[in-house]
Amino acid sequence: MAKKVSFAQKMMKTDIPTCPVCGEKYLFLKKVTTYKSEKTGSYKYLTQNLKVCKCNEKEAWS
Numbered sequence: 001m002a003k004k005v006s007f008a009q010k011m012m013k014t015d016i017p018t019c020p021v022c023g024e025k026y027l028f029l030k031k032v033t034t035y036k037s038e039k040t041g042s043y044k045y046l047t048q049n050l051k052v053c054k055c056n057e058k059e060a061w062s
């Protein structure tokens with residue numbers, strides 16, 4: 001099933017954690033993945049809250 005990114009939101013707080021690897025502030029991303037349950041045959045949604053920075057942005061937005 002296709003993956004869909006529902007929205008990206010930048011937190012307005014000043015205490016945004018910073019990635020120790022690339023030095024970028026994290027972007028908080030809510031990612032919703034749709035998958036088909038093998039047991040019931042119906043589609044389900046899996047929501048993940050990701051912290052995105054330069055290190056993983058390509059994977060996060062794929």
Ligand SMILES: [Zn+2]
Binds near residue numbers: 022023024055
């Ligand atoms: Zn990083």
